[in-house]
Amino acid sequence: MASTKKTILESNDGKTFEVDKGVAHDNIESMASSLEKIILDSNDSKTFEVDKAVALDNIEAMASSKKKIILKSNDGKNFEVDKAVALQLQMIKYPIEQDWADTYFPLPNVKVNILSKVINYCKMHSDDNVPDYQLKSFDAQFVNVEKRLLFDLVLE
Numbered sequence: 001m002a003s004t005k006k007t008i009l010e011s012n013d014g015k016t017f018e019v020d021k022g023v024a025h026d027n028i029e030s031m032a033s034s035l036e037k038i039i040l041d042s043n044d045s046k047t048f049e050v051d052k053a054v055a056l057d058n059i060e061a062m063a064s065s066k067k068k069i070i071l072k073s074n075d076g077k078n079f080e081v082d083k084a085v086a087l088q089l090q091m092i093k094y095p096i097e098q099d100w101a102d103t104y105f106p107l108p109n110v111k112v113n114i115l116s117k118v119i120n121y122c123k124m125h126s127d128d129n130v131p132d133y134q135l136k137s138f139d140a141q142f143v144n145v146e147k148r149l150l151f152d153l154v155l156e
Contacts, residue, residue, distance in 0.1 A: 005020070005021040005022070006018050006019065006020060006021060007019060007020075007021040036051070036052040036053075037049050037050065037051060037052060067082070067083040067103065068080050068081070068082065068083070068103060069081055069082070069083055069085075069086035069092075069096065069103050069104075069105065070103055070104045070105065071086065071089075071092075071105050071107055071115060071119070072104070072105065072106040072107060073107060073110055073111060073112040073114075073115045074107065074108050074109060074110055074111055074112070075111070075112050077112045077115075079115060079116070079119055081119055081122070081123070082126070083096065084126045085119065085122045085123050085126045086105075086122070087126070088121075088122035088125055088126055089118070089122060091107075092105050111152065114149075114152050114153060117142075117153060118153065121138075121142055124138050
């Protein structure tokens, strides 16, 4: 009977395991490559060590959500906004999600002052870090305007 070479592995919590050396080598190599770490620097000079595979997935998702969209009001003023903000606008949400449209959206029926207010609203509502009570307060102030402006906001 052929003997199988064994090796002893120790876990972080001090437990030891006797396993087949060939199996251990293959599995450890596979785990090591999947758990490869990278260092990420944030804007505020903090560094984070994270799993490479997780980081790459998240970075790709963040990059696509930070894609810039240009909205052009009826008087020609351009507003550059994050894709997440633009997705709040129902009139352009579907073309963006389907990748039918470019990053430029002329809005010939929308006045600059209305578009500015709507973008401000969308920014607030696209920010996941804003607590609900703050959104409710913001919404109450947002609609507390003269009737004509409110009418324009609803229509445009």
